[in-house]
Amino acid sequence: MNSLPIDGERLQRQIDELAAISAAPAPVVTRVLFSEADLRAREYVKGLCREVGLAIREDAVGNVFIRWEGKDEKLPAVATGSHIDAIPNAGRYDGVVGVLGAIEAIRALQQSGFKPQRSIELIIFTAEEPTRFGIGCLGSRLLAGALSLEKAASLRDPEGKSLEELRDQAGYGGLDMKQVRLAPKTYSAFVELHIEQGPLLEKENIPIGVVEKIAAPSTLRVQLTGVGGHAGAVLMPERHDAMLAGAEIALAVELAALKSGSPDTVGTTGVFRIEPGAVNSVPCRAWLEIDLRDTQLPTRDAALEKIEKSVAEICQRRGIAFVLERLNVDAPAICDQALVGRVLESGDELGLKVKKMISRAYHDSLFMAQICPTTMIFIPCRGGVSHRPDEYSSPEQIKNGVAVLASTLAKLASKV
């Protein structure tokens, strides 16, 4: 496997071409679920897969399955994949490396003459990013049965549009949502290639990470309703300013994360919108979305409860009505030790040092781990930066990741 013909230049060119498909001008990448940019990006990637001669299937929520048929098509397939949607003001590597890198891995394996015993499937997951509906990993949650169809049907974007309406507009309306959940034993394994989104590999100058555990994520949505009015006329003691309640809540989120007792607890109020949003009007409504994660469930859950208590206390004191929703509260994922072993072997064979790690960011792997043995391959990214236009991994770093992925897929697809 040392001599796999991986073409790092071609891959970099594809990464750059895909980055140009964005709702915002370069270097910013913005591709929100089912936006015009997301739909064009899907077409771009499907075009690459057709070039390699792979079969394409799509499901009702827009997950895309690209299959290289194995000699024994009845065996559960080996899966890899990631996502191509991007939050507003993002960069070009998050998710994309695991999709375009997998196509390059498959192409290199094909060129090397390798014939898989098990089929190999690349999955492009719908809406790993929670931008549109406030819930991340929409596609993989549904594949794994971790999100009910009732809950999915109740999702609304900030403009009030439903998932049904949007998937219909995107051309997925004719497909059956009941078919999205995968049958048991569809896959024998899932391996996702991804940039680290943290600084450790770069700091320690190690080219490859293998993930043993994915941190436990949770998301809250808080809707606050106070009383608006003229900024000049309503005296301070008479106010019920929804924005100020939101400001206190955001600071309470920070405090709960800082004082959780675990250095790994992170809390972020990433969405903070107010109405009417005019300088001379007391804000009557605020909408917050809060992301809280931890590698340990007990400290995460304690911080979550502390935040929920703070919301109630702040709103009562300020005379603000609130609706608090737990959009998702997920457990951490434990990766499969046999798979971790395959990645370690591949690194060894390629002369690439591999570090065992936890993933603080969550990924579709969190949900794939619920239905098959799963692990992730990490590559370094500059400064640990992600979700920003200056996100960067070098062509060499990406090529190393693709080599380890290809080698690992080959091992997994050869075994019966």
Next chain:
Amino acid sequence: MNSLPIDGERLQRQIDELAAISAAPAPVVTRVLFSEADLRAREYVKGLCREVGLAIREDAVGNVFIRWEGKDEKLPAVATGSHIDAIPNAGRYDGVVGVLGAIEAIRALQQSGFKPQRSIELIIFTAEEPTRFGIGCLGSRLLAGALSLEKAASLRDPEGKSLEELRDQAGYGGLDMKQVRLAPKTYSAFVELHIEQGPLLEKENIPIGVVEKIAAPSTLRVQLTGVGGHAGAVLMPERHDAMLAGAEIALAVELAALKSGSPDTVGTTGVFRIEPGAVNSVPCRAWLEIDLRDTQLPTRDAALEKIEKSVAEICQRRGIAFVLERLNVDAPAICDQALVGRVLESGDELGLKVKKMISRAYHDSLFMAQICPTTMIFIPCRGGVSHRPDEYSSPEQIKNGVAVLASTLAKLASKV
């Protein structure tokens, strides 16, 4: 003057028709400067003026002057007027009562056979509301020479569009901005009819207020730049979250207003936007607009300084870069006692009790007071509510205000 034929039903119908010209569905009124709704509303009001046979002039920034020629056209005219733009999620009376009410007052005076010695002008001021450019009373500031043409040319809306660009699109591009500032002694007096936007007249069951003083307004804009990143990957102690700095600043504004030593100090952070605004991304930028007012200049200015110190302290502690701009810092306006006397007389003659008041909200009158004797006529509004869809004054309350305005204009236009 007791028998002026004021048609309250017609006026109410016009108020309702104008309210239907809105960027948002009823009962919400949203008419932002030079939006499609604002332009349609201007056409609607100009149409009413043409019906009454009045001459219309417009200036380069979109102020509209509607003139009823007096017998001696060389005398400085008597002016009245207000605005028809509305903040997002507003109601139908703020500004509108002073424009449509003035047309009804002129119509009633015409029908009564009154012939003015001085001309009477109705001014519809451009952008009393600061929604688009963060600065209120744009039209009257420029009329009074209280805003330089350089400052006006530097204004940008949230999308980065300049005043030049927008007034050009709105059809005012062919007119000369240098002609906007009024020549000295253009007007002998200015009287603005307006809803109180406060609760006092309603509480005391008094139909008319006359304004002796307008509170001193000021507006700050704060732009915060921190460091973005992935909400899962950037640990808490490493963060420079622009939104959290904004949250602390908003709470500092509240505190500065509460602790100013004056019960009349009001501080509002009415604009609070963040980027990228994704739940799983640490906010890298925040944009705040702060409104601070007081009836007394010393307490207002002390609170302003306290807020500015807080911004610097919070940003230094959190490692956030900031740009703080004073968009406007205005003195209070002292109204003309002779004009106040004319309003009191008019109330007496009409059997309507008149209360002397201060205006906490600011108005175009604040700037008209810099170039001619000025006062305002207030009418009650339900619960003191304004800048909300449930803003309300009854047809009877509005008719009383129009009667006092008409009577006062007649007195002022008769005298030489």
